[in-house]
Structure formats: C-alpha cells, structure tokens
Amino acid sequence: MGKSTIIDEAIESIFKFDENAAIEIAKKGLNEGLDPIELLTEGFSVGIRKVGDLFGRGQVFLPELMLSAEVMKKVTELCDEAVRTKGSESRKKGLMIMATVEGDVHDIGKGIVISLIKTQGIEVIDLGRDVPVSKIIEKALSYKADLIGTSALLTTTLMEQKKLEDELKKHNVRERFKTLVGGAPATQRWADRIGADAFGEDAADAVKKALELLKLE
Known part of the structure; x- marks a missing residue:
C-alpha cells in the first residue's frame, strides 16, 4: 500500500470515528516505514482538524468530536511509542x-x-x-x-x-x-x-x- 493511500485512509478513519480502522492503518503505516510524525501530521491530524472545523460550524456535535479525539488519542499513543523506539527528535517541537x-x-x-x-x-x-x-x-x-x-x-x-x-x-x-x-x-x-x-x-x-x-x- 502506497504512502498516499495510507495517509488518505488515516484521515478517513478519524473523520468516521473508526478506532479499529485507525489503529490498523497506524500499524500498517509504521510497519511500512512511514515516519510516525508524518503519519500523524499529514494523516490523522488532518482528519481531526477537519472534524474540529465542522464542529466550529455546527455541522458536527460534541459527542462526535469527543469520539474523534478518543480515536486520535489511541493512534497518537502508537505513533509516540514508535518515535521513542526510533529515538527520533522530530517530535520535540515545543x-x-x-x-x-x-x-x-x-x-x-x-x-x-x-x-x-x-x-x-x-x-x-x-x-x-x-x-x-x-x-x-x-x-x-x-x-x-x-x-x-x-x-x-x-x-x-x-x-x-x-x-x-x-x-x-x-x-x-x-x-x-x-x-x-x-x-x-x-x-x-x-x-x-x-x-x-x-x-x-x-x-x-x-x-x-x-x-x-x-x-x-
């Protein structure tokens, strides 16, 4: 599976509040050598920010935003662990x-x-x-x-x-x-x-x- 496909699926999994799909995509991306920070910033976080924008416009409600945030928390933990294992300094942005x-x-x-x-x-x-x-x-x-x-x-x-x-x-x-x-x-x-x-x-x-x-x- 190519990088762009994984990124697209990561965005979609957050947008649909699908925890199982998000975790599977995160593991797949990491196993295929994607940078964990890139996977988060270009994939999952794009999805959560889209949900946040929709929430701000009243098109998504608080329970859905919370579900997305919970899914985001799970994949962030996976990617954080990958960063620590890798010894990467790229996460330290502040x-x-x-x-x-x-x-x-x-x-x-x-x-x-x-x-x-x-x-x-x-x-x-x-x-x-x-x-x-x-x-x-x-x-x-x-x-x-x-x-x-x-x-x-x-x-x-x-x-x-x-x-x-x-x-x-x-x-x-x-x-x-x-x-x-x-x-x-x-x-x-x-x-x-x-x-x-x-x-x-x-x-x-x-x-x-x-x-x-x-x-x-």
Missing part, C-alpha cells in the same frame, strides 16, 4: 503547560484541545483542573515550557487568566512564555485586555494558535 484555572472543574474542552495539540508534535503537560496560578507558574518554570494554555469555563473564574498574566509580570518571567487562553466566556477582546498572546475560540482554533505561537505554522 512544550506546553495546560490547565483549567482555580475554581473551575470543567475538563472536557481542555482534554479535546490537548489531544489535538499533541497530534502536532507538541509535548503537553496536563496539570488538570482547579489549578492555582502559583502552581501553573511553578510547573511552567520547572518544565521550561514554551507555552502556557489556560481554560476558564465560568465567568467567575475568568479573572484567574488575568491573574496569571499579572503574576508572570510580577515575577519577571512573562517574557519566558507565550500564553494562550480559552473557554466559553473568553474572547479575543479579553485576551487583548489582559495581555495574553492568543485566544483559542475552539479546539481547532487553539491548535492553530499554538502552532503560530511556537512558529510551527
């Missing part, structure tokens, strides 16, 4: 810290964003939900992160994103990181107001902005 801010326990949207961003070869450290600003900064420094992403799903917790910007400046480490904000009440205007580097309107847009911030697109 490191991102991701957290739902303190006072907020919503996790679904963040999980989808993380799954999508990982498909682009970016390492993501998920700090979970209800995470204090102090911990976000501590982990960003200890991991030497390139990008900090925060999600706030409640208007009452939105101010935590501003607090992060303020604390980074207060500790003179703001210039070390790019920051990406998201969540239902967040907007581009909000990102501009607090001094964040970017706003992700939805999962697909968050991936696009992360790539732009890391100068990968």
Whole structure:
C-alpha cells in the first residue's frame, strides 16, 4: 500500500470515528516505514482538524468530536511509542503547560484541545483542573515550557487568566512564555485586555494558535 493511500485512509478513519480502522492503518503505516510524525501530521491530524472545523460550524456535535479525539488519542499513543523506539527528535517541537484555572472543574474542552495539540508534535503537560496560578507558574518554570494554555469555563473564574498574566509580570518571567487562553466566556477582546498572546475560540482554533505561537505554522 502506497504512502498516499495510507495517509488518505488515516484521515478517513478519524473523520468516521473508526478506532479499529485507525489503529490498523497506524500499524500498517509504521510497519511500512512511514515516519510516525508524518503519519500523524499529514494523516490523522488532518482528519481531526477537519472534524474540529465542522464542529466550529455546527455541522458536527460534541459527542462526535469527543469520539474523534478518543480515536486520535489511541493512534497518537502508537505513533509516540514508535518515535521513542526510533529515538527520533522530530517530535520535540515545543512544550506546553495546560490547565483549567482555580475554581473551575470543567475538563472536557481542555482534554479535546490537548489531544489535538499533541497530534502536532507538541509535548503537553496536563496539570488538570482547579489549578492555582502559583502552581501553573511553578510547573511552567520547572518544565521550561514554551507555552502556557489556560481554560476558564465560568465567568467567575475568568479573572484567574488575568491573574496569571499579572503574576508572570510580577515575577519577571512573562517574557519566558507565550500564553494562550480559552473557554466559553473568553474572547479575543479579553485576551487583548489582559495581555495574553492568543485566544483559542475552539479546539481547532487553539491548535492553530499554538502552532503560530511556537512558529510551527
């Protein structure tokens, strides 16, 4: 089976939420010597971004997006393992810290964003939900992160994103990181107001902005 056929089938398997087909295609591609990063970025991730675009236009619904993200997670694990076995450095395109801010326990949207961003070869450290600003900064420094992403799903917790910007400046480490904000009440205007580097309107847009911030697109 040729490379182009495998890539096309990889895209289709994600688009159809077909976990068995996706895993079979991933194994087939790896067995035939395809680069795991290429298989992800040109194949599976194209499929998940198409689903994300359709979700943004209201043509695909949240359960379908979650199914696609779950399939994506499985094939990403396979390709990650292949990268580690191969000793390839091609996956190391940047490191991102991701957290739902303190006072907020919503996790679904963040999980989808993380799954999508990982498909682009970016390492993501998920700090979970209800995470204090102090911990976000501590982990960003200890991991030497390139990008900090925060999600706030409640208007009452939105101010935590501003607090992060303020604390980074207060500790003179703001210039070390790019920051990406998201969540239902967040907007581009909000990102501009607090001094964040970017706003992700939805999962697909968050991936696009992360790539732009890391100068990968």
